Amino acid sequence: MATPGKKRGRPKGPGPVRETVVALKGGAAWKAWLDEFAAHCRLGIADTIEQALLVxxxxxxxxxxxxR
Structure with a gap:
């Protein structure tokens, strides 16, 4: 348990607040496909989706x- 008075979580940064924009649900096969495609592109999943949306x-x- 945290000690009283100690703040938990990530410290606030100087920039604007960022929030979750999209959350996707899918089956195991779709997740495996997305993981494989992201690895093929040498990107993380979020960057892969961002680039796909750009295109x-x-x-x-x-x-x-x-x-972003």
Missing amino acids: YAKERGFREPPK
Whole structure:
């Protein structure tokens, strides 16, 4: 148990507050596919999804997103 007065969690940074934007649920096979694709791209899952969204938005003629 934490000692009284000791703050828990990550310390607040100087930048703007970030929040969870997307959470996906899927089966084990889909997760394995995503893990394999991310490894193929040499990226983490979040970066793989971010790049996929960038490409998809560009193909659709949509503007680029702000910096994450």
